[in-house]
Amino acid sequence: MKGALLPALLFVTALSQAQVTNERLLGAANEPQNWLTYSGRYTGWRYSTLDQIIPTNASRLAMQWTFQVGDLGQFETTPLVVDGVLYGTGQNDRAFAIDARTGRPIWRYQRSLPEKLQPCCGMVNRGLAILGERLFMATLDAHVVALDTKSGNVLWDVTAADYRKAYTFTVAPLVVKNEVIVGISGGEYGVRGFIDAYDAATGGRLWRFETVPGLGEPGHETWKGDSWKTGGAPAWITGTYDPELNLVYWPTGNPAPSNFGGERGGDNLYSNCMLALDADTGKLKWYFQFTPHDLYDYDATQIPILLDAQWEGRPRKLLVQANRNGFLYVLDRTDGKFLSAKSFGKVTWATEIGADGKPVVNANLKTDPQGTLVCPGALGLTNWYAPSYSPDTGFLYVATSTECDLFTSSPQPYRAGHDFLGSVYVPDPVERPTGALKALDALSGAERWSFPYFSNPNGGALSTAGGVVFAGESDGNFIALDAKTGHDLWHVQLGAAIYSTAITFQVDGKQYVAIPAGAGLFAFALQ
Amino acid sequence: MHIFKSLSWAIVLRFGGVITGLLCSSLLQAAEKTAAEKSAAVKEGASVFRANCSPCHGLNARGGGRGPDLTSGRWTHGSSDAAIFRTISQGVPGTEMPANALEASEIRTIISYLHSLSPPKNLVVMGDPAKGREIFYGKAGCADCHMVAGHGGVLGPDLSRVGASRSVSYLIDSIREPNKDLSSGMTDPNNHYGLPLVYDTVTLVKADGTKLTGVAKNEDTYSVQLISTDQKLHVLLKRDLKEVTHEHRSLMPAYSEDALHSPELAHLIAYLETLRGEDRASMPSREPNTGGTKEAK
Numbered sequence: 001m002k003g004a005l006l007p008a009l010l011f012v013t014a015l016s017q018a019q020v021t022n023e024r025l026l027g028a029a030n031e032p033q034n035w036l037t038y039s040g041r042y043t044g045w046r047y048s049t050l051d052q053i054i055p056t057n058a059s060r061l062a063m064q065w066t067f068q069v070g071d072l073g074q075f076e077t078t079p080l081v082v083d084g085v086l087y088g089t090g091q092n093d094r095a096f097a098i099d100a101r102t103g104r105p106i107w108r109y110q111r112s113l114p115e116k117l118q119p120c121c122g123m124v125n126r127g128l129a130i131l132g133e134r135l136f137m138a139t140l141d142a143h144v145v146a147l148d149t150k151s152g153n154v155l156w157d158v159t160a161a162d163y164r165k166a167y168t169f170t171v172a173p174l175v176v177k178n179e180v181i182v183g184i185s186g187g188e189y190g191v192r193g194f195i196d197a198y199d200a201a202t203g204g205r206l207w208r209f210e211t212v213p214g215l216g217e218p219g220h221e222t223w224k225g226d227s228w229k230t231g232g233a234p235a236w237i238t239g240t241y242d243p244e245l246n247l248v249y250w251p252t253g254n255p256a257p258s259n260f261g262g263e264r265g266g267d268n269l270y271s272n273c274m275l276a277l278d279a280d281t282g283k284l285k286w287y288f289q290f291t292p293h294d295l296y297d298y299d300a301t302q303i304p305i306l307l308d309a310q311w312e313g314r315p316r317k318l319l320v321q322a323n324r325n326g327f328l329y330v331l332d333r334t335d336g337k338f339l340s341a342k343s344f345g346k347v348t349w350a351t352e353i354g355a356d357g358k359p360v361v362n363a364n365l366k367t368d369p370q371g372t373l374v375c376p377g378a379l380g381l382t383n384w385y386a387p388s389y390s391p392d393t394g395f396l397y398v399a400t401s402t403e404c405d406l407f408t409s410s411p412q413p414y415r416a417g418h419d420f421l422g423s424v425y426v427p428d429p430v431e432r433p434t435g436a437l438k439a440l441d442a443l444s445g446a447e448r449w450s451f452p453y454f455s456n457p458n459g460g461a462l463s464t465a466g467g468v469v470f471a472g473e474s475d476g477n478f479i480a481l482d483a484k485t486g487h488d489l490w491h492v493q494l495g496a497a498i499y500s501t502a503i504t505f506q507v508d509g510k511q512y513v514a515i516p517a518g519a520g521l522f523a524f525a526l527q
Numbered sequence: 528m529h530i531f532k533s534l535s536w537a538i539v540l541r542f543g544g545v546i547t548g549l550l551c552s553s554l555l556q557a558a559e560k561t562a563a564e565k566s567a568a569v570k571e572g573a574s575v576f577r578a579n580c581s582p583c584h585g586l587n588a589r590g591g592g593r594g595p596d597l598t599s600g601r602w603t604h605g606s607s608d609a610a611i612f613r614t615i616s617q618g619v620p621g622t623e624m625p626a627n628a629l630e631a632s633e634i635r636t637i638i639s640y641l642h643s644l645s646p647p648k649n650l651v652v653m654g655d656p657a658k659g660r661e662i663f664y665g666k667a668g669c670a671d672c673h674m675v676a677g678h679g680g681v682l683g684p685d686l687s688r689v690g691a692s693r694s695v696s697y698l699i700d701s702i703r704e705p706n707k708d709l710s711s712g713m714t715d716p717n718n719h720y721g722l723p724l725v726y727d728t729v730t731l732v733k734a735d736g737t738k739l740t741g742v743a744k745n746e747d748t749y750s751v752q753l754i755s756t757d758q759k760l761h762v763l764l765k766r767d768l769k770e771v772t773h774e775h776r777s778l779m780p781a782y783s784e785d786a787l788h789s790p791e792l793a794h795l796i797a798y799l800e801t802l803r804g805e806d807r808a809s810m811p812s813r814e815p816n817t818g819g820t821k822e823a824k
Contacts, residue, residue: 074719122719370586379720408586412574418633424577427722429708430775454748455721474718475747491749497718518717 020130026243033506035081038127038172043306044240046388048504051466052511058468058480058489062527065103066520069094074122074499075516080130081505089125093139101507107152111139118166120188127172131200138169138182144198156203160196165416167191172238176279179206183235190230190256190420207282211235211252211270224265230414232256233271237301237384247276247285253299260409260422267292272300286336291325297378298325305389320442322387322398324380327353328445342445345400348375371406378405378425386460386501393483395439395448397469401456403433437471449486460501470513472498478515572640575633588644590694593623598644603691603803611638659798662791682758684710688804698799705777728778732770
């Protein structure tokens with residue numbers, strides 16, 4: 001009897017290795033050879049327990065292969081790696097599978113896009129999600145598609161919204177249970193934001209959470225008149241998930257028009273919020289708004305980091321976010337209670353965050369027709385590029401910018417499908433912005449070290465158990481730093497601005513680090 | 528507007544009398560409606576312009592550090608509506624003017640807005656370009672640092688088409704107060720959100736304590752590529768340098784009234800206004816054309 005069962009069990013095991021189950025996604029931290037979700041694991045840490053590359057050998061890193069995606073532009077993907085195969089997306093909604101050892105393509109997918117599309121900030125795509133033998137991709141023409149992992153063939157394709165009204169996707173989906181969760185882009189065009197969940201098997205929509213409340217819904221009163229109809233609050237960065245609480249944490253972006261608030265009086269919920277949604281129903285459990293009635297384009301679209309730690313003498317389930325508005329927030333992720341906020345760079349729009357979690361707005365900032373200088377600028381003290389949390393150091397690694405901007409503000413009529421900004425901002429003409437990768441104490445926000453960049457960044461950070469942090473600069477340098485000290489260990493010039501964040505994986509016992517830049521995806525390992 | 532005016536007069540002359548008042552009334556209403564539409568187009572155009580064009584051309588289209596004054600009435604790349612439309616939608620290859628993915632209706636509103644602007648009255652250039660050219664290559668010494676059509680120095684920006692790309696007021700400021708708005712250098716086509724370096728003053732201190740001052744052609748966290756004031760190119764790694772300092776001031780001297788009298792300035796501006804990147808062959812000291820085949824590939 002036993003003899004008959006053994007081959008069958010082995011067969012099941014082999015099959016399960018070929019498929020990415022929910023159990024594997026939940027236990028992603030236990031298979032560091034792979035990279036199974038956008039942030040590497042549901043907690044959003046972008047941290048790996050791989051430790052082959054360490055501070056004393058990082059100088060031996062050398063290129064192993066390069067994959068050319070086919071289009072120049074902002075290559076923003078975070079690839080996935082599953083059992084030796086790497087899956088990614090490229091500009092103009094390309095997708096690909098490649099041999100993770102050699103960089104050789106297995107298949108390529110190119111979506112046929114309509115001519116007139118309205119992504120605010122490039123024809124970008126930030127990556128895929130995976131479940132079973134299916135990859136999920138959200139597209140610039142506001143569709144969600146499922147691709148077969150072995151062939152790239154389209155398994156289903158559903159329309160989420162009307163791209164002609166500037167609804168568009170740039171986000172990497174998040175798979176939770178049988179759901180494919182995505183958030184819409186288009187805050188610069190006056191869309192009404194939403195977060196959707198689709199059935200991974202069929203593409204049927206399971207729920208939608210509108211990020212601007214409609215008539216009769218709580219929060220609707222935070223919009224003057226009909227401004228809610230074009231209120232923005234997009235949801236264009238991938239959220240995180242706590243399986244114990246069954247909550248999905250998804251941040252939202254700016255109200256529209258982003259730089260003129262005169263016709264959208266009120267706090268403008270749920271713009272610039274952290275939303276905690278029931279994973280099964282999409283119902284709102286709690287929200288926290290970082291920048292009410294925003295005038296400076298401070299999208300809260302930064303990855304929420306989930307930590308369990310001691311807080312004021314007792315264990316607590318925390319959510320940490322380094323927000324674009326310049327403050328590092330700590331919240332209780334069970335109920336959204338505000339615990340602390342500390343600025344991590346130059347901030348002038350607010351003097352502090354009060355005990356109630358609301359900003360004390362700087363009353364001295366007056367609107368000037370020629371522009372009012374505000375810090376941080378519209379691109380934020382940090383932005384969508386991923387932070388990383390290392391449990392070894394307790395540090396949150398955050399790429400930061402010193403850019404301050406001159407904001408002007410004026411009314412702008414809404415026209416469907418057209419930009420809806422309420423005027424414009426320009427960088428401070430005197431101080432050229434620079435950047436830095438900062439190591440912040442994840443709980444106190446205290447700066448532990450800072451590695452200066454010559455230019456303000458577009459790329460984030462990856463940390464590893466080897467004690468190395470990897471980061472990409474907008475001047476094209478891919479850098480390895482000592483996670484404890486910030487000491488510069490190694491760098492290579494990749495020839496194009498880096499708009500993404502590295503991942504790490506292992507094949508045949510060799511740890512790789514991969515980073516996109518320009519049209520190329522580059523993989524490095526020890527020589 | 529002027530079309531309706533002519534039409535109403537034609538009708539008055541033909542029919543006269545009672546009908547004139549009726550027609551005029553309805554035509555005036557039409558004209559008013561058209562004026563309202565035009566006003567709305569101008570208003571929307573101003574909004575589209577501010578969002579898309581003002582970072583280079585200035586909030587009021589009077590020119591900025593990267594784009595020319597669009598109120599001067601002079602259009603280097605064609606002054607007809609069709610030509611301006613083409614310039615906006617397709618950009619101008621070889622210049623900083625990019626193609627813009629705006630809808631046709633949006634571009635038309637921008638054109639309406641630009642037509643509504645009047646040229647600045649106090650900036651009429653009265654100088655003599657020939658005298659200005661003499662000043663450029665002579666007394667003012669501009670060519671020591673600036674190149675025009677292949678001749679001159681390399682420390683400052685190439686001015687071969689500065690007349691097409693900068694406003695008169697910007698040129699005057701650049702000469703009288705060069706620190707007011709530093710010119711931009713090379714842009715990185717792969718860095719959508721990046722800002723170009725400016726022509727500020729960079730001082731490098733080498734390990735042995737020697738100093739180099741000049742303009743950075745490029746720089747990143749690890750290296751700097753500098754043209755020193757003696758116009759030599761230095762490519763250096765920052766690990767070999769003790770110090771890299773940027774001062775937000777131009778290496779160009781400020782030409783005060785004492786250094787350059789107002790009439791001389793007017794001549795110089797008049798000369799710079801002629802520099803539109805179209806006249807390389809007319810440069811006097813140009814090397815003779817040695818021929819060669821156009822088929823060479």
